[in-house]
Amino acid sequence: MAATKRNTTGRDFDVVIVGSGLIGSTLAVALGGAGLRVALMDRLDPATMVDEPFDGRASAVSHASRRALDAIGVWRHLADDAQPILDIRVSEGDSPLFLHYDHNELGDGPLGFMLENRHLRRGLGAAISTTANIELFAPAELSALDRSGTAAVVRLAGGEVLRGRLVAAADGRASPLRQAAGIRVHGWSYAQSGIVCTVTHERPHRGIAHERFFPAGPLAILPLTGDRSSLVWTEPSAVAGRLIELDKPAFDDEMRDRFGDFLGYVVSVGPRWSYPLALHNAKTYRSRRLALVGDAAHAMHPIAGQGLNLGFRDVAALAEVVVDAARLGLDIGGTDILSRYETWRRFDSMVLLAVTDGLNRLFSNDISAARVARDAGLAAVNRMPPLKRLFMRHARGTVGKLPRMLRGMAP
Numbered sequence: 001m002a003a004t005k006r007n008t009t010g011r012d013f014d015v016v017i018v019g020s021g022l023i024g025s026t027l028a029v030a031l032g033g034a035g036l037r038v039a040l041m042d043r044l045d046p047a048t049m050v051d052e053p054f055d056g057r058a059s060a061v062s063h064a065s066r067r068a069l070d071a072i073g074v075w076r077h078l079a080d081d082a083q084p085i086l087d088i089r090v091s092e093g094d095s096p097l098f099l100h101y102d103h104n105e106l107g108d109g110p111l112g113f114m115l116e117n118r119h120l121r122r123g124l125g126a127a128i129s130t131t132a133n134i135e136l137f138a139p140a141e142l143s144a145l146d147r148s149g150t151a152a153v154v155r156l157a158g159g160e161v162l163r164g165r166l167v168a169a170a171d172g173r174a175s176p177l178r179q180a181a182g183i184r185v186h187g188w189s190y191a192q193s194g195i196v197c198t199v200t201h202e203r204p205h206r207g208i209a210h211e212r213f214f215p216a217g218p219l220a221i222l223p224l225t226g227d228r229s230s231l232v233w234t235e236p237s238a239v240a241g242r243l244i245e246l247d248k249p250a251f252d253d254e255m256r257d258r259f260g261d262f263l264g265y266v267v268s269v270g271p272r273w274s275y276p277l278a279l280h281n282a283k284t285y286r287s288r289r290l291a292l293v294g295d296a297a298h299a300m301h302p303i304a305g306q307g308l309n310l311g312f313r314d315v316a317a318l319a320e321v322v323v324d325a326a327r328l329g330l331d332i333g334g335t336d337i338l339s340r341y342e343t344w345r346r347f348d349s350m351v352l353l354a355v356t357d358g359l360n361r362l363f364s365n366d367i368s369a370a371r372v373a374r375d376a377g378l379a380a381v382n383r384m385p386p387l388k389r390l391f392m393r394h395a396r397g398t399v400g401k402l403p404r405m406l407r408g409m410a411p
């Protein structure tokens with residue numbers, strides 16, 4: 001990533017982005033590439049965020065998200081590390097009935113791509129350092145934010161003062177900026193945690209992603225480059241806490257129990273992580289000169305691997321309304337501009353949050369009548385090509401009113 005730059009006299013930017021995670025960094029590249037002056041700040045040192053122990057997750061990046069990353073020049077830094085997702089197989093535990101999404105049925109390339117988050121962070125860092133107009137302030141502590149005037153004023157603990165017409169809160173689930181603005185969230189904890197680890201296996205995965213539903217929660221087996229897969233293994237939090245503490249041979253035994261032997265002998269490699277799972281949706285995505293993006297606005301169960309993709313949709317929509325406003329000489333932090341962003345994004349997020357929540361509730365139980373209905377439902381959808389194609393288009397992120405970036409154009 002670009003070297004940290006400091007000054008103490010106060011600087012004018014168009015947009016100040018708080019949080020240089022995957023979403024804040026993508027927004028910075030989208031806006032900077034469109035000619036806006038961007039300050040990007042984070043309390044963590046970007047150099048530590050690309051280390052494997054920082055974040056062991058891998059993300060399913062939808063076809064539409066890939067187009068957006070391509071449109072802003074990020075994909076060329078990622079392509080070599082991306083594993084195409086060709087098919088998705090959904091099943092109930094070890095039941096032979098499954099729903100099979102085959103990318104050939106749509107005939108327009110892979111359903112999406114798996115990318116390790118460390119590679120996403122590295123690729124975004126490379127794009128940031130080669131995009132004009134982005135200044136990085138990290139590690140830096142935010143000490144005050146004043147949004148009462150015609151510009152928002154961000155004060156950093158080191159003495160820097162950053163002024164912007166708009167502040168984007170990309171500061172994650174707990175979002176200190178959202179809380180400081182008094183924006184409440186609607187949501188709950190699942191009392192489940194997602195254990196994440198990488199495994200290697202004897203046989204090739206052939207680009208197939210598996211989602212298996214067990215009463216305790218889903219197990220996602222997601223293809224990575226080489227004979228490797230990323231697991232997201234959901235269990236009640238107490239069980240996940242016990243599993244994560246096991247030594248490697250004991251953990252691998254438990255993991256193989258769930259995984260099965262369809263890819264031959266499987267072993268875990270590297271560290272394991274456990275993420276507590278929760279859902280929330282902010283009651284509003286905007287306040288005076290402030291827009292919420294990514295997990296600061298919404299967070300969901302990883303059952304459908306869509307949290308980051310939803311954040312990319314926020315980025316694409318916010319970048320579009322801001323760039324359009326700037327071209328017309330309008331105030332990019334004005335209420336009507338931010339209302340446009342909120343109207344575009346909040347309902348879309350709410351629908352996806354409801355769907356992922358419903359899926360988790362439907363499948364994470366052991367009621368036998370529900371089990372029979374679920375198995376029959378999966379098999380029935382599998383026999384209905386139009387419905388299947390619709391679900392596949394959702395997985396590819398190509399449904400709904402797409403911002404320009406998601407259609408492969410500059411914002």
Ligand SMILES: Cc1cc2nc3c(=O)[nH]c(=O)nc-3n(C[C@H](O)[C@H](O)[C@H](O)COP(=O)(O)OP(=O)(O)OC[C@H]3O[C@@H](n4cnc5c(N)ncnc54)[C@H](O)[C@@H]3O)c2cc1C
Nearest residue numbers: 019021022023043059060171172294295305306307308309
């Ligand atoms: C187990 C699991 C698996 C997942 N799998 C997928 C998947 O396959 N596909 C998918 O689309 N999504 C997936 N997701 C969701 C996805 O990981 C998140 O939606 C995404 O990482 C959110 O990114 P973000 O940039 O909004 O937030 P974060 O990654 O949380 O970044 C927030 C940033 O803000 C910084 N920050 C916080 N407070 C401050 C402050 N006061 N000042 C300065 N900086 C601050 C933090 O240091 C951090 O860098 C998964 C989630 C989980 C838990």
